[in-house]
Amino acid sequence: MVMISGARSPLYTKRRRRNVAMMGFSFGATAFGLSWLVLILGVLLWKGFSGLSIAVFTQMTPPPGSAGGLLNPIMGSLIMTGIAVAIGTPLGILAGTYMAEYGRYDKLSSVVRFINDILLSAPSIVVGLFIYEIMVATMGHFSGWAGAVALAVIVVPVVVRTTEDMLTLVPDTLREAAASIGLPRSLMIRRVAYRAARAGMITGVLLAVARISGETAPLLFTALNNQFWSLNLNAPVSSLPVVIFQFALSPYKDWQNLAWTGALIITLAVLTLSIAARFLGSQSKSS
Amino acid sequence: MVDVALQGGTMQTAQKQAQEQAQEQVDRSKVLQRLRLGDIGFRWLTRLAAITVLVILSGIIISLVHGSWPALRAFGPSFLIDETWNPVTEKFGAIAPIYGTLVTSIIAMLIAVPVGLFIAMFLTELCPMWLRRPIGVAIELLAGIPSIIYGIWGLFVFAPFLQQHVQPFLISAFGHIPVLSTLFAGPPYGIGILTAGLILAIMVLPFITSISRDVFEAVPPVLKEAAYGLGCTTWEVARYVVLPFTRVGVIGGVMLGLGRALGETMAVTFVIGNAQRISGSILAPGTTISATIANEFTEAVGDLYTSSLIALGLILFVITFIVLAFARLLLMRLNARLGS
Numbered sequence: 001m002v003m004i005s006g007a008r009s010p011l012y013t014k015r016r017r018r019n020v021a022m023m024g025f026s027f028g029a030t031a032f033g034l035s036w037l038v039l040i041l042g043v044l045l046w047k048g049f050s051g052l053s054i055a056v057f058t059q060m061t062p063p064p065g066s067a068g069g070l071l072n073p074i075m076g077s078l079i080m081t082g083i084a085v086a087i088g089t090p091l092g093i094l095a096g097t098y099m100a101e102y103g104r105y106d107k108l109s110s111v112v113r114f115i116n117d118i119l120l121s122a123p124s125i126v127v128g129l130f131i132y133e134i135m136v137a138t139m140g141h142f143s144g145w146a147g148a149v150a151l152a153v154i155v156v157p158v159v160v161r162t163t164e165d166m167l168t169l170v171p172d173t174l175r176e177a178a179a180s181i182g183l184p185r186s187l188m189i190r191r192v193a194y195r196a197a198r199a200g201m202i203t204g205v206l207l208a209v210a211r212i213s214g215e216t217a218p219l220l221f222t223a224l225n226n227q228f229w230s231l232n233l234n235a236p237v238s239s240l241p242v243v244i245f246q247f248a249l250s251p252y253k254d255w256q257n258l259a260w261t262g263a264l265i266i267t268l269a270v271l272t273l274s275i276a277a278r279f280l281g282s283q284s285k286s287s
Numbered sequence: 288m289v290d291v292a293l294q295g296g297t298m299q300t301a302q303k304q305a306q307e308q309a310q311e312q313v314d315r316s317k318v319l320q321r322l323r324l325g326d327i328g329f330r331w332l333t334r335l336a337a338i339t340v341l342v343i344l345s346g347i348i349i350s351l352v353h354g355s356w357p358a359l360r361a362f363g364p365s366f367l368i369d370e371t372w373n374p375v376t377e378k379f380g381a382i383a384p385i386y387g388t389l390v391t392s393i394i395a396m397l398i399a400v401p402v403g404l405f406i407a408m409f410l411t412e413l414c415p416m417w418l419r420r421p422i423g424v425a426i427e428l429l430a431g432i433p434s435i436i437y438g439i440w441g442l443f444v445f446a447p448f449l450q451q452h453v454q455p456f457l458i459s460a461f462g463h464i465p466v467l468s469t470l471f472a473g474p475p476y477g478i479g480i481l482t483a484g485l486i487l488a489i490m491v492l493p494f495i496t497s498i499s500r501d502v503f504e505a506v507p508p509v510l511k512e513a514a515y516g517l518g519c520t521t522w523e524v525a526r527y528v529v530l531p532f533t534r535v536g537v538i539g540g541v542m543l544g545l546g547r548a549l550g551e552t553m554a555v556t557f558v559i560g561n562a563q564r565i566s567g568s569i570l571a572p573g574t575t576i577s578a579t580i581a582n583e584f585t586e587a588v589g590d591l592y593t594s595s596l597i598a599l600g601l602i603l604f605v606i607t608f609i610v611l612a613f614a615r616l617l618l619m620r621l622n623a624r625l626g627s
Contacts, residue, residue: 015520015523016520018520018522019520019521019522019523022521022522022525022526023413023521023522025405026405026406026408026409026412026413027409027413028405029401029402029403029405029406029409030405030406030409030410030414030422032402033402033406033426033429033492033493033496034422034425034426036429036489036492037425037426037428037429039444040432040436040437040440043440043444044436044440047443090336091336091339092336093336094332094333094335094336094337095333095336095337095339095340097333097336098330098333098334098336098337099337101333102330102333102334103334103337108334108337108338109337111341112337112338112340112341114612114615115340115341115344116340117611117615118344118608118611118612118615119340119343119344121543121546121547121550121607121611122347122550122604122607122608122611123549123550123551123552123577123603123604123607124550124552125550125552125577125580125581125600125603126347126351126550126600126603126604126607127347129350129351129354129580129584129597129600130346130347130350130351132584133350133351133353133354133597134346134350137354153343156339156340156343157340160340184322184323184325184326185326185329185330186325186326186328186329186330187322187325189329190329210431213433214432214433214434214435214436215433216433216434216435216552216553217434217552217553217577217581220581220584220585221584221585224585241433241435241553244435244439245435245438245553245556248438248439248442248443248557249442249557256443259439260439263435263436263439266433266435266436267432267433267436270431270432270433271428271431271432274428274431275428278424
């Protein structure tokens with residue numbers, strides 16, 4: 001009887017109504033968050049898909065008013081991303097190895113871990129300014145190399161973080177087994193620990209590629225842009241994000257359309273990469 | 288004879304064996320020596336790589352200070368509070384971009400923090416198990432979309448929508464209320480501080496959501512079960528048990544999102560309007576530190592102009608460094624507590 005009268009009391013009704021309202025809010029917030037993803041991807045597909053054709057991948061960026069494609073920015077982006085990964089991955093893996101294998105509990109590792117986490121979310125435009133100061137200003141001209149190094153600076157913290165995390169997950173019994181058959185530590189790391197953590201480390205590299213393939217700010221004043229076909233990394237090199245930036249803000253309709261197509265290409269590439277990375281990551285965890 | 292010959296034969300084999308043994312020992316010591324050197328070498332290589340991370344950070348700070356030195360010397364501390372930004376007379380002050388950066392980030396956090404926390408609550412308390420992973424991944428994909436995509440979408444889709452539908456409504460609704468009428472004054476441009484803040488809110492939402500979800504999941508189930516046992520509603524458990532327990536981690540996640548919002552460049556550059564002035568209305572165009580650098584750096588002529596822009600970069604880096612360092616300290620404190 002007490003229970004029933006309690007259940008009908010004004011306080012109880014108030015609490016229940018409040019609960020229902022808040023649950024409604026949380027349901028709404030999730031729908032709100034997901035709707036942006038749908039909206040953005042929907043608009044991208046709608047605006048960018050019509051411009052997608054073979055010409056986009058085989059022709060140069062056009063002057064306003066004529067037809068063309070995005071071949072030179074796509075190539076520029078691929079080359080600079082490749083170099084950035086080639087520089088940043090070994091550096092990041094080695095640094096992550098030190099933190100997870102050699103100095104897991106020492107002072108240097110905890111300082112590097114802290115600094116690395118800050119670099120991980122530091123504004124990318126500041127990285128652009130840094131490379132401008134040390135490469136563009138000293139060499140006297142914008143260059144593809146400067147763009148690639150700027151991207152490499154962004155790759156390093158991502159790879160350091162995932163390498164350290166993944167190596168920490170490798171069970172110590174594996175290391176002990178390797179040590180007991182007399183394997184030196186460096187060989188143990190390379191032959192046993194790396195092999196056990198391989199999937200996770202590849203995930204890190206994929207995430208880093210996804211991160212830099214859309215980066216615009218650090219390229220604006222390092223690699224600059226190039227209207228023409230050029231594979232010379234000592235000269236300005238065009239890249240997909242910078243071309244999108246330039247074309248989208250131009251008053252020409254056909255340039256804007258190309259910008260939408262470029263945006264669709266980048267987004268599809270980045271989302272594919274991050275889904276692949278996630279898939280690989282979940283597989284390595286379950287095995 | 289035969290004996291001797293035999294003996295000679297065994298002696299020869301014994302000698303040979305001894306020789307071989309010696310040879311093998313030399314080989315083994317060589318191999319061990321090589322392995323030892325390889326070991327030391329690899330150890331130092333990894334150490335050097337770890338130190339490189341510190342070198343990158345110091346390099347960023349040193350190069351920014353070096354690059355901004357001419358401007359800081361020319362304008363002194365008044366650089367921080369001066370509103371002038373005039374490339375013709377070479378007179379520069381940073382307060383307008385600093386103001387824009389702070390206001391857009393505040394607008395973003397005002398929206399993204401409650402929404403992010405509610406989504407995290409949905410994912411940890413309400414959502415059926417089979418839906419948790421897909422929804423979580425979808426929200427995280429929002430974080431993966433490059434910022435330039437947010438920019439182009441904001442400029443061509445979101446800003447016109449705000450201009451035609453939302454801003455006229457805001458102007459007429461708040462036009463007669465004292466403080467709000469200045470906040471929402473002026474013609475609906477579409478682009479401006481409010482639009483930039485809204486785009487930033489969408490961009491930092493995934494960061495806040497995923498960190499809050501992770502710390503919510505780390506709450507020991509006994510605590511929640513005890514509260515449910517007392518007859519608490521889901522909301523009461525979330526508000527009075529989960530949130531107080533995870534407060535430090537949630538604040539850390541919020542600061543991490545704030546760090547992102549402060550430094551975000553491309554999305555803001557598209558929709559902020561690039562006006563070097565402070566205006567009372569959040570519908571008016573403005574600028575942020577990163578948008579100013581992105582727009583003007585390649586066109587800057589003269590050392591003082593370039594140097595002033597690098598000085599802006601230095602200010603941005605100092606602000607984000609403090610925010611991010613604070614966020615990391617809080618998250619480390621939470622991890623230490625959960626670990627113990």
